[in-house]
Amino acid sequence: MTPGEVPVQNDLVPLVMLLASLTPAVLIFFLREEQVRLRTVLNLGGALAKVGLVIWLVPPVVGGTRLEWRSTLVPGIDLVLRAEPLSLFFAGLSAVLWLVTTVFAIGYFEQAPHRSRFFGFFSLCVTASTGIALSGNWVTFLIFYELLTLATYPLVAHRQTPEALAGARTYLAYTLTGGVVLLLGVAWLTSLVGPVEFTDGGVEEVARLAQEQPVVATLVFGTILTGLAVKAALVPLHGWLPKAMVAPAPVSALLHAVAVVKAGVFGIVRLVHHTYGPEVAQALGVLLPLMLLACVTIVYGSVRALRQDSIKGRLAYSTVSQVAYVTLGVSMVSVLATTGGVVHIVHQGLMKITLFFCAGLFAEVLSLHKVSELPGVGRRMPLTSAAFTVAALGMIGLPPMAGFVSKWQLGLGSIEAGQSWVVVVLVLSSLLNAAYFLPVVYALWLRTPEEGVQWHVEQRRERPAVEAPKALLLPAVVTAVLALAAGLLAAAPYAPLDMARFIAELSYG
Amino acid sequence: MSDLLAALVLVPLGAAVVTALLPARAAGRVGLVVALALGAGSVLLALEVGSSGVLEAALGDWSIPLGIGLRADGLSALMVLLTGVVGAFVSVYASGSAAARGGALFWPVWLVLWAGLNAVYLAADLFNTYVALELVGLGAVGLVALGGPAALAAALRYLFVAVLGSLAYLLGVGLVYAETATLDIATAGQRLEGGVVMVTALSLMTVGMALKTALFPLHAWLPPAHSGAPAAVSPLLSALVVKASFYVVVRLWFGLPGADGAMAVATLVGVLGAVGVVWAAVVALRQTHLKRMVAYSTVAQVGYLFLLLPLAVPGLAAPAGAAEADAARLAWSGVAALVVAHGLAKSAMFMSAGTLARAHGSDRLDDLHGAVTRMPAVAMTFALSGVCLAGLPPTLAFVGKWQLVQAALAAGQWWWVPVLLVGGLLTFAYTAAGLRAMFDEPQRADELVELRPVARRMVVAPLVLAVLAVALGLRSVELLALVEVGSVLGSLP
């Protein structure tokens, strides 16, 4: 589909979507610590408004309408916010997960200090990821990409302990450097072909560049990719991710599920599919290295995860591995593979946020931070443990959880793309995932806790009536149910898979 | 409107006299009112130049060259606007604390300085520029000296440097006059035919101005002067005063084109700037005091500005439509954005540093622990201005840096690109080092120094400027269009 055929409508709605989280962000900074109710209203109001907007926009956008808001940034380059399928896909994820994470965070930070600061930056972080979703060109993308880096720093450093500060510093060093490399790549590309607007199936000028100056086009691709790979945590640029684990649980949840790493892979989707176009990239020969990189990351992340005793550390390396699925999917010229990659953006988000919520619950309710401390928790916190189990099984890729749907698409796609060996990687990854998740599940439900553990319940009758504060438990259960539903109802209309397929088909024309 | 030009120079001068005579309290009030009026006036000028083009006027009855001619094109208007806005905010800030002003002489000296700055930007000929520069230099030195005994040595050094720079400039002016028999830059530019004398004059003036702008390695005077000055003075020096001499460099290079060997000099200056960007940033990283760190940051940022010369000079002689001409326009627009961005952000940063130092009783990084929680708005200001200085999107400096990168690529001088990018990273590195100190929270509350109260306006004024520096990044088209009014390069496509 050429841009000419798509009715582009100038509209303020994309801007309003952005403002739905920016406004609360700004207002919250000015609130006093004890204005809890107003802050909660602002937070939830913004989050609900955004979910509503996304739901409202999906049918027309799927119907072919594109809503766009433009403002000149520098002469010749516009700030473009555009609602099109992929952007809504990502914005929808961020909207929904923001909502649940906000609820979780409200529960998590009950009584904690510096809540205005936290929620302010939290909303800013979501603003940035919405902006990334809606960006219609690379410069806009870049702006929100960096905003995301900056807005996340105070969240990672939130606890202000030396470890938190060190972790945040590593995070910043990695991501800012990545941002600079991205800037270089984008500037280079712009100087070669002018401002690049994301177009389904690739941009014509870029295709011409690839034909006329393949070496330069490859270098530009590599530069932009390197910039994105830092956030996407592709090996060997993943080092920040485990260190950023010092962040409070809601932050880790958001970081791993929708904000930072997702921004990276989302950018890779934009790069391959909406800038170069899959066929052009294939012809250029840049996809195979990308695929190999993704495969290495998938396996490496899992192997490292095996050795982590800290729950969050294990989850962090798991993210390294899982997010590379998206990269893997978009690096294969196949509608199925692309569908699998794109849909994993949402699926991994749902599963991983559940896991982090659960990790947060274990830490908050029972002060458990290590896998080795988990035996017997299932009896004390059955719902949390169940949510964890559902998400973990999904991560392994077992049906009917969401992870299976992604893996299935990726597997079929890799065969379609003539890269059947990728199936081996997928299988290996699943085995490794099983190897580091199943022992946790096993410990939760079947092992008995060590002597002298305060919270241990011998019989389920002894369990307290409430296993955890509702505001913490509810989001975990909701996202677990969503992760299950995304798999069970994968083939339903407007399900993530349906949308992802729609997006992938647009990209292949 | 010609009255406006004159007023922008004469009103602060007059007000300086008035405030010098009035008792401190009344002087403060008058000073603040005048500052706000000047701010408004500068906005007015920018609007006027933006809508109706270049303005000219003559002071007194003598005609040029003996009389004092005033001229405002887009660049002048932009610089006056920057001075007006930053000046007004810093004045508000200064009115918040006597200690921040450093003494009763603050208002008169600052107003003299303001008059000098406006005069530099509005002066129509080379000699008036010299006089205005001296006014700026004396005002600036006077302000540094308000910093007390500790700042006195720095002020004295600054005085020698400033006068030496001016002398070099004056010598250059003499040479130009000898060649062209005119002091009007435009006329001189038309009469020039190049040659060794011309290049020598340009080189002399450039080095003189570079000395006053603290281009690496001529910057050693700046850190002690800027960090030793009172809280309300440092932002003025860093954000505004160094820009005046840079402005003169720009005027010279764009007004006196065509000299052989100019490109070699421009490249050399560019290299010095580039080295300075990295050098000063690295040194800034090792500072233990916040204000010194910010001062070194100025040295680094100044380096960026000088990249304009190598990027734009080839375009001056190139035919319209050539890649070099495009590069020159991009560079011009980019540096203008950087100048404004640095002006806003650095003043905000120095003001926030001053507020922190005032509240904590010291600007030692180790004394600032816990500032993020105890003075969140000030820490936020510091962070925002650091983000802007680093040129991260969506700030105004990003727009400038983006255009410079594009210019470097368009001009085929890709080697400046890493400097621009790494410089940004290093900038953020020292900002982060500062922030980290503020984030550091000791285990026990009694390990924190007791905070002294600070006036609310000392918190709000810098915050507003920092937010402005960020927000302008999203909408800077009008601002950038302004610098194209009357520019020799024409406007961007």
Next chain:
Amino acid sequence: MSALWVVAVLAPVTTVLLLAVVGLGPREVSARGRTTLVRWAPLAVLPAGLLALAGPRAGAVDVPWLVLGTRLEVDELGRPLLLLAVLLYGVALVAVRPGRTTRAPVLSGFLLMSFVGNAGVFVAADTVTFYLCFTVMSLAAYGLVVHENTASARRAGRVYIVLAVASEMFILAGLLLVVQEGGLLVADAADVVAGSEARGVIVLLLLLGFGVKAGTVPLHVWLPLAHPAAPPAASAVLSGAMLKAGLVGWLRYLPLGEVAMPGWGATLVVLAVLGAFLAVPAGLLQADPKVALAYSSISQMGFLSVLVGVALARPDLAEACVVAAVLYAVHHGLAKGALFLGVGVWRAHGAGPARPWVLVGLGVAALAVAGAPLSSGAVAKYAAKQSVGSATVLGVDLALLLPLVGTGSTLLLARGGWLLLRGRRDERPGDLATLVAWSVLVVGGITLTWLLAGRWVPVESVPGLEPVTLWDAAWPVLLGLGLAGLGWWLSARERLPAWAAHPDGRLLPPGDLLVPEEAMVRRLLHLERRVEVAVARARQVLGRAGLFVADRSPSPTTLAATGDAGLARWQVSGAVLLAVLLLVLAVGAW
């Protein structure tokens, strides 16, 4: 009919959800609610039974929005197996008694989940649903294996889950290839595989993947651990229904009858025969009746796998082999289920008034498994023998070899029975419901196979009452009984070495090959840890060396800072100024 489908799926799923939700409620409500649910849980499998009875008349059901599009259908092959599953699970659920069984609600829940998966495998008409159901079954079975939560149960669970997950992955890879080639519908799958370029790979993957469930040597190691560790109700469905799911996987996806794959066929037959025979001595050396029964299952599954192997190698025999395999599966499922459940029933009722009936029932089921004349086993074995026809393995006629499996079974069951009868009994008297249900299974087991043969399962013929046929069925059993008697006589006279006379399961621990395998894994892990330590040490040394160098070479930042400190001196910066000025002037002039 689709309403029946909906009820058939939702009834067990809803029951499981209710069990979970009620468990979260207040103490009293939870206890009462769960007890009621457990009592009524067997009813949840009945709608599926109706489906089986309706057979092809139930039609196919399409749920396009479920997972990746779901299609279910009761076909010829699945129908008898579905009925088997309903019967087995129903009886197993009855045998779960609140108050008697440990954590009865949990066991009921896992049984129901397992049922959903297991029955789903039999009726799935598309590959995704098949895989989904297979996985649900595998995972739920983990819950069954570890239910007792004893050390041995946990070990069994560990071994089981490792193999199960590995098998899932082989199956996933295989099925991905199948689907990508166009085999999304189960009905097309065999065709597609037959025509695929990657046929060899697909067959290998599926043999490995389903082989774990089907207990094929050497992937059988989980069976002897899992069966004794699980509660009897769970062992019954594990052995009776779940092993058959692996078989169904083969029957559905291998290109049986489409194309000859003699190499793979022969390999499978050899492995199957090995399993069928080696399981006998391994089982005889055990001291737990359920382990002996488990080895009997391995032996029987070997028998079944022979049929699959023959079908794979000989397209001409495939159809008959498939039919025979299904019939055999139904027979073995019911009979072995009855035996495993019988273990529980004997322990509960072995001393009570029902003792004679229990003994008779156990004997009947055992004879059926062994294939005694007139029993269901005789029908199944007859069909099997007919179907393999003239096929040979390594030059030996299979038709000669297969009856000897019956001898082995007889020996194993004799050993199992001996152990059971002399083993411990429950303190508490048994309950009637379980006894009745078990009786249904025993009687049903005999009659159903006879009923199905020729009706639902189109076998060529059933064994008649001619003496030859009866003798054919009888001699392997008699031989087995004779050998068993000899063994008993010898060991009673102490003519045998102690390990043979009174095996205690130590000479050959349950899981046989597993023991060296586990040792190997441990050694590997140990090696890996040592490598890791070495790497860490090397890194430390290198790091120290790096620091040493770094300490002695000036860093760029130090250089800049020192340089800048120099510049702070007036004269230095003055000299620099002059130098710059000269340089600029020189460059300009030049």
Next chain:
Amino acid sequence: MTDGDVFLLLGVGLAVLGTVRLVLTGDHLRRVVALNVAGSGVLMVLVAVAYRSNPEEPDSVLHALVLTGIVITVSVTGLALAMVRRVERDEQDRQASHE
């Protein structure tokens, strides 16, 4: 070589000498003196330039400039001297307190 050239060279020489002295001496007072020398040199160059362009009727513009320059130099010198005195007093105080 005309008078103008001589003055010109002399002016340049003074400027160079003054500058070199200024930047290389450690003593505050000497710097003030050197600054004056350099300033005089520059002004002399201007006068010479004016003279050379037309010895009969020197350029009035340049003379006006030179006059302005002298005024500026004088005021700068004044300020510099005042500051030097205070700086040196401070330094003495510091030394005294050290001893």
